[in-house]
Amino acid sequence: MTERNIAQALNDALDVALADPSVVLLGEDVGRTGGVFRVSDGLQQRHGAARVIDTPVAESGIVGAAFGMAVAGLRPVAEIQFMGFSYPAYDQIVSHVARIRNRSRHRFTAPMVIRIPYGAGIGAAEHHSESTETIYAHTPGLKVVVPSTPYDAKGMLLAAVADPDPVIFLEPIRLYRAVKGEVPDGHYAVSLDEAELVADGTDVTLVGYGAMMREVRRTVEALAAEGVSAAAVDLRTLAPLDLDPVVASVERTGRCVVVHEAPRTGGLAGEIVASVQERALYSLRAPIERVTGWDTVVPLRRSEHHYVPTVERIVAAVHRTLEA
Amino acid sequence: MTERNIAQALNDALDVALADPSVVLLGEDVGRTGGVFRVSDGLQQRHGAARVIDTPVAESGIVGAAFGMAVAGLRPVAEIQFMGFSYPAYDQIVSHVARIRNRSRHRFTAPMVIRIPYGAGIGAAEHHSESTETIYAHTPGLKVVVPSTPYDAKGMLLAAVADPDPVIFLEPIRLYRAVKGEVPDGHYAVSLDEAELVADGTDVTLVGYGAMMREVRRTVEALAAEGVSAAAVDLRTLAPLDLDPVVASVERTGRCVVVHEAPRTGGLAGEIVASVQERALYSLRAPIERVTGWDTVVPLRRSEHHYVPTVERIVAAVHRTLEA
Amino acid sequence: MPAPPAAPQPLQILTPSGDLAADSPLPLARIKDLYRSMVAARAYDKKCSAMQRQGRLATYAQFEGQEAAQIGAVAALEPRDWVVATYRDAAAMWFHGYPWLNLILGRTGDERGGHAPAGVNVLPPSITVGAHMIHAVGLGWASLVRGDDAVAMTFFGDGATSEGDFHEAMNFAGVFRTPTVFVCQNNGWAISMPRERQTASATIAQKADAYGMAGVLVDGNDLLAVYAAAHEAVIRARAGEGATLIEAVTYRMGPHTTTDDAGRYRDADHLAEWAARDPLERVRRHLEANGEWTAEWQHGIEIGEAETVEAAVEEAEALPAFDAGDIFDGMFVDLPVALRRQRRAAEDGAG
Amino acid sequence: MPAPPAAPQPLQILTPSGDLAADSPLPLARIKDLYRSMVAARAYDKKCSAMQRQGRLATYAQFEGQEAAQIGAVAALEPRDWVVATYRDAAAMWFHGYPWLNLILGRTGDERGGHAPAGVNVLPPSITVGAHMIHAVGLGWASLVRGDDAVAMTFFGDGATSEGDFHEAMNFAGVFRTPTVFVCQNNGWAISMPRERQTASATIAQKADAYGMAGVLVDGNDLLAVYAAAHEAVIRARAGEGATLIEAVTYRMGPHTTTDDAGRYRDADHLAEWAARDPLERVRRHLEANGEWTAEWQHGIEIGEAETVEAAVEEAEALPAFDAGDIFDGMFVDLPVALRRQRRAAEDGAG
Ligand SMILES: Cc1ncc(C[n+]2csc(CCOP(=O)(O)OP(=O)(O)O)c2C)c(N)n1
Ligand SMILES: Cc1ncc(C[n+]2csc(CCOP(=O)(O)OP(=O)(O)O)c2C)c(N)n1
Ligand SMILES: [Mg+2]
Numbered sequence A, B: 001m002t003e004r005n006i007a008q009a010l011n012d013a014l015d016v017a018l019a020d021p022s023v024v025l026l027g028e029d030v031g032r033t034g035g036v037f038r039v040s041d042g043l044q045q046r047h048g049a050a051r052v053i054d055t056p057v058a059e060s061g062i063v064g065a066a067f068g069m070a071v072a073g074l075r076p077v078a079e080i081q082f083m084g085f086s087y088p089a090y091d092q093i094v095s096h097v098a099r100i101r102n103r104s105r106h107r108f109t110a111p112m113v114i115r116i117p118y119g120a121g122i123g124a125a126e127h128h129s130e131s132t133e134t135i136y137a138h139t140p141g142l143k144v145v146v147p148s149t150p151y152d153a154k155g156m157l158l159a160a161v162a163d164p165d166p167v168i169f170l171e172p173i174r175l176y177r178a179v180k181g182e183v184p185d186g187h188y189a190v191s192l193d194e195a196e197l198v199a200d201g202t203d204v205t206l207v208g209y210g211a212m213m214r215e216v217r218r219t220v221e222a223l224a225a226e227g228v229s230a231a232a233v234d235l236r237t238l239a240p241l242d243l244d245p246v247v248a249s250v251e252r253t254g255r256c257v258v259v260h261e262a263p264r265t266g267g268l269a270g271e272i273v274a275s276v277q278e279r280a281l282y283s284l285r286a287p288i289e290r291v292t293g294w295d296t297v298v299p300l301r302r303s304e305h306h307y308v309p310t311v312e313r314i315v316a317a318v319h320r321t322l323e324a
Numbered sequence C, D: 001m002p003a004p005p006a007a008p009q010p011l012q013i014l015t016p017s018g019d020l021a022a023d024s025p026l027p028l029a030r031i032k033d034l035y036r037s038m039v040a041a042r043a044y045d046k047k048c049s050a051m052q053r054q055g056r057l058a059t060y061a062q063f064e065g066q067e068a069a070q071i072g073a074v075a076a077l078e079p080r081d082w083v084v085a086t087y088r089d090a091a092a093m094w095f096h097g098y099p100w101l102n103l104i105l106g107r108t109g110d111e112r113g114g115h116a117p118a119g120v121n122v123l124p125p126s127i128t129v130g131a132h133m134i135h136a137v138g139l140g141w142a143s144l145v146r147g148d149d150a151v152a153m154t155f156f157g158d159g160a161t162s163e164g165d166f167h168e169a170m171n172f173a174g175v176f177r178t179p180t181v182f183v184c185q186n187n188g189w190a191i192s193m194p195r196e197r198q199t200a201s202a203t204i205a206q207k208a209d210a211y212g213m214a215g216v217l218v219d220g221n222d223l224l225a226v227y228a229a230a231h232e233a234v235i236r237a238r239a240g241e242g243a244t245l246i247e248a249v250t251y252r253m254g255p256h257t258t259t260d261d262a263g264r265y266r267d268a269d270h271l272a273e274w275a276a277r278d279p280l281e282r283v284r285r286h287l288e289a290n291g292e293w294t295a296e297w298q299h300g301i302e303i304g305e306a307e308t309v310e311a312a313v314e315e316a317e318a319l320p321a322f323d324a325g326d327i328f329d330g331m332f333v334d335l336p337v338a339l340r341r342q343r344r345a346a347e348d349g350a351g
C-alpha cells in the first residue's frame, strides 16, 4: 500500500501493465515528457521508446494505429490529451474500434484502452473542459468507465488493459491531484461493470460519477449536517450501466438526484432517470431531479463556476425533491 | 401545390433556396449525378457548378469549408452522404460549427445547413443505417431537425437555410420515396422549434420522429382498431426539444411510449422520459416505455428487422403501459 | 482551371499486346497460376452482379478491370502478412485466403461474412472510405514491437486519398517506418468524381514524397508491373526500410456499384479504350504466345472456377438467418447484464 | 532510423547581421514601421508571460522568436483579407487589427475576447490544432463564389501538418484553387515533439507538391523574406492562381506554454544558436546600418508600446465578469424556450 493521488495511481497502473510485453502506450507527448498531466512520467525511460511512443499530432492516427496493433494482438493504451481532442478520432472509435468484434463475429478484436482526461473546473482554454461521455456511452461495443478515487483509478485501469474489448477510460482532470488514498502495490483489478454505493441513506439517493463524485460526497455531508440522510452511488462504469444499487436505494428513499457536468440535453442523466422510473416508478415520491451542466459551451475561466454543478445546486435539488 | 415525395420536396426546396445567390450546395456527388439519393438532381445543371459543388471525398473538409463560407456570409448547404460518414466531420461540427457564435460572442456566425440522410430499413451496407442524432442533439449550439412528411421536409429545409444558426437536417432515408403529399410551390417555412400533435387520443401518448413516424402513425391505427385511443406527437425538432404537446397529452393519458431507432442507452428517449417525468410525474399511471433500437451495431440486411422498432413492438409496449 | 502537369509514364512490363517490355519478374508457370486466379475473380464478379440483379444480394461493387492490380499486389505477400482492403477488393482478399463464401455472405448482408477462417490475415472489407489504411499501419507496427516480420498491405481508391485518415496513415508510416505497403488503385473515379477533380497533384504516387516515403507509379492493368512493384515494396518493408506507396493506374469498367448509373456522369468513350487494356487479355496473349494457353484450357478453368463460386453461393444461401438474439452476440466477449436483458426482450418481441 | 534528406536552404533576404542578401521588397520607412510592430508584439508577449506568473491569466503560449514570421506575412495583406490563426499567433492577429484588449480578454478566460471589432477580419484564435486551416479555405472560396478578391491567410505550426484536416484543407485549396495562403511556422517543436519526429518529409514546404500547389521555404526569422514570399502568394491568390504553402523556419524560444517545462525534453544548446538569429535584432541592425535607428528611439517605442499593452490589460481587468445568465447568450441569435428556462434556473441557482 502506498498513498497516491489519482495521477500517481494511474502512473503506477501503467507501469504494472507494461510488465506485459504486449502492452504499448502511445499518444502525443506521452513519452519524453510524461504526458501533459505527467500520468506516464518516467515510463518511456523505464520501458523504452518502442513501447512508450511519442506520436505526431494526429488523434485519428493514434486511435487507428492502436486499433491495428490491437487487432494484431498487442494491448495498446492510447492517450488523447483532452476529451475535446478525441473528436477528430471519433470515426475511428465508433466505426472501427467499437465494431470489429461484431463485424468479424469474434474473429478479430480490439483489446485496447483509450485514456481521455475529461471535465471542467481548472479554468482551461476552450475545448479543454469537455464532458461528452454520452457520445461514447451511446456507442454500442464500447465500455466507458470513469474512476473517482486513486484505488479505483489503478484497479480499473488494470482491468481495462486486461479487458478483451475496447475501453474508453475517462480521467477526471480536476481530481488528478485533489484526491489521495491508499493504493495497493502491484497488480489488482476493479470490476468494470459494477456501480458502488458509497454512502447509505434513507431520504434521497444521489447518483454521480467521475469528478462530480467530490461534489456528491460533500453534498452527503452537507445534508447530514441538516439532518437529511442521503445515499450516494458512484456509477464508475457508464457503459454498460449498472443501476441495480440505484434502483435498490430509490426503492427505499423515493427520491433521486442525478448529477453530471455534461450538458443537460441528451446527457446520461436522462438515461438514468428513464431506467429508474421504468424499474421503480411506484416508489417515487417526487420527480427525479437532474443537476447538470447547461446546454452551453463550457464557459472559460472567468465564468466556469456558473456552469459546473456545485454542492449548493445539488442541495437545492434535494430540497426540491423533499418538498415535492 | 404539387404532389411530391420527400426526396422531391427536398429537391424543390433546394431549388427555391438557390434563388438566393448566397446559397451554395456542396458535397460528394451532389452535382453532376444529383446525389446518391437524387435529392439535388438537376440543380447543378440549373444553378451552375460554382454553386452546386462536387467535392473530393473528405467530410471534414466539406463541413470545414462550408463553415468558412458561412462565416464569410454565404449560406452553404453541405451534404454528408450517410449519417455514418458524418463522423469524420464530427470535430468540425461540434468544435467549430456549433461554437463560433459563442466563441466570438455574435461577431461571427455559421448560418449553414448540414443535410444528413439517416436511418435503417433499406438493407444497406454497414455504416449506412446509422441513427445517432443524440450526438448532435447533445451538442450545445446546434439545431437538429428531422421531417417526416413532404410538406415539413420542404418547409423545414427552407427554414433551416434561412436560420441564422447552424442546423443539422436529418433526412429519413426510408421515407424518401415512401411518403407522398401535397407540397406548396415556391417559398414557405415550417417552424424549427415546434413539435406537432399528429393524432389526438385519451389512452396513451406516442412520441416519435423521422422515419419512425410511419410506424407511430400505423400504431395509432392499429390501436384504434382494438379500441385504444392513442395520441401521437411528431417531435420534428430534436434540439431544442419542444415537449409541451407531449406533456399536455400525457397529463390527459397518463401513459407514454417513446419510439426511436437509435440505440437505447443514451438515446433521446431517455431525455424525453426524464423531462416528461419532471413535468408530469403525478399524472403517470405507468412507467414511460421506450421502444428503440438495441445497444448493438445496426445489423446487416438479413437481420435488420430484428433491430428496427416495429408496429408490433410499439403495440406491445402500449399494452404494457395499459396493464401496469 | 489549367490542367495539372502531365503525369510521368507508369511502369509497364507486359504491354497490352502481351509482349514483355522488360524482364518478367515471374516464371511462366506462376503467371499461368495468377491468370487462373484472375479468371476466378472475374467469375465471382460476374456472378455477384447477376445475383444482385436477381435481388439475392445487397448493393454490389464490381471490380472488373482491376484484377491485375489486386492479385498482382497480393501475389507478393506471404500468408503471415496482412491484407486490409475495401468493398471493391474481393479479388485481393480472396487471393490472400478469404473464402468466396465469406465474401458472398457479406454481400447478402450477413455478419458471418466477416469471420475469416483462422490463420487468414484479412480484415473484413472496409466500407468507410479512408479509415482503414491506418489499421494497416498499426498491424505492421505490431511487427516492429514484437520483432517479427509480417507486412501489412492496404488497398484503397483514388477517392480515399482525399480523406484526412490517408494523410495520418501515410505520415505515421513515414515517421515510424512501419512495414506497410499502400496500394492505391486509381481507377479514374470516386463514384461520379473523376480523378482530376479529386486532387490537383499530377499523380497520386508523388504524394509519397510528402511523407519521406517511396512512391511508385505502375500500370495497374499489368499483372507483372504490379507484382514487381509490390514485391520490391514488400522486401523493403520486411527489411525494416519502411513503407511504400504504389499507385496502380487502372479503370473501373462498371458503375460505382450496382445501384449507380454511370451514364449520368461519364460517357462510354473511355470504356473502349480501357477494354483494349484489359488485364486478363494481355496475360492471356502472353501465355498464348509462349504456348501456355489453349481455348480448351480456358474453357475448363472458367467452368471450374464458376462452379467453385456457385458452390459458395449455395452454401451462403443455405445458411439460416440470425434469430433476434444472435444480433447481440457479436458485441462483447461476454454480454454485460444490460445487454442480456435487451437480448431477452428482443427474443420476446418486447421493449 | 536514417536522417531525412538534407533540406534545401530557405529563402533569405536579410542576414542575421542585418545585411541584404538580395533586393529588399520594402522601403526603409515601411521596414521601420514593421520593426516597431515587432517591438510592440514582444512587449505584449512579455507582459502576458508576467501576468501568467502572477496568476492573472490562464495558460499563455509565448511566440517570442516568431514575430517576423507573423508580422512579415500579415504585412502582405489588405484589411479586407482574412487571418485565421492559432493560440500562438497573437502578433499576426493584432497586426491585422485584432485589439490587444481582445487578446488579453481571451487569455483571462473571457469569451468577449472573441468578439473582434466590426470590420476586423480575424477569427478568434484556434485552440484545436489543425481544424482551422480549412476555414481559411472556405473563407477564400466565398470570394470565388461572390466574385470579390479577398484572400484568406492561415497560420499553423509544424505539428498541425500531421492532422488529417491539414491534408483536407490543402487538397480542397488545390482542387478549387481557392485564394488561400497557408503559413506554417515550423518552430521546431510541437510541445515535446521535435520537427524531425513529426513527419519524415525533408521539408514541410515540399508537401505542397502533393496538392498541385506552390510551396516556398523561407527563413522565418527574416522579416523581408517572409514578407516577400507572402506578398507573392497574395498576388497569386488574388489573381485567381490559387493557394500557396509557405514554410517559415523559425524557433520557439520559450516553452510550449507557461505550464510547460521545456527542460524535460530539450537542451538549451539550440536556444543560443537561435537567439543569434533573433528576428528583431537583425532588422534593428539593418535600420541602424541605414541610419534609421537610435537607442533613444528604441527606448521611446518600447515604453510607448508597453503602455499601450498596459492600458489594454487595465481595460480587460476592469470588465465585470459574466453573470450566470450571460453564459447562455452567445449560443443562438434568439435563445430557444428550453434554453431560456435553463437560463432562468442558472440565475436562480437551481437545476
Ligand atoms: C467516409 C466515407 N465517405 C463517403 C463514403 C461513400 N462512398 C463510398 S465509395 C465512395 C467513392 C470512393 O472512391 P475511391 O476511393 O476512388 O474508390 P472506388 O470506389 O473507386 O474503388 C464514396 C464517396 C464512404 N463509404 N465513406
Ligand atoms: C486537435 C488537438 N490535438 C491536440 C492538442 C494539444 N496541443 C496543443 S498545441 C499542440 C502542439 C502543436 O504544435 P504545432 O502545430 O507545431 O504548434 P506550436 O505549438 O509549435 O505553435 C498540441 C498537441 C490540441 N490543441 N488540439
Ligand atoms: Mg476510384
Ligand SMILES: [Mg+2]
Residues within 6 Å of the ligand: D157, D158, D159, D185, D186, D187, D188, D189, D190, D191
Ligand atoms: Mg511547432
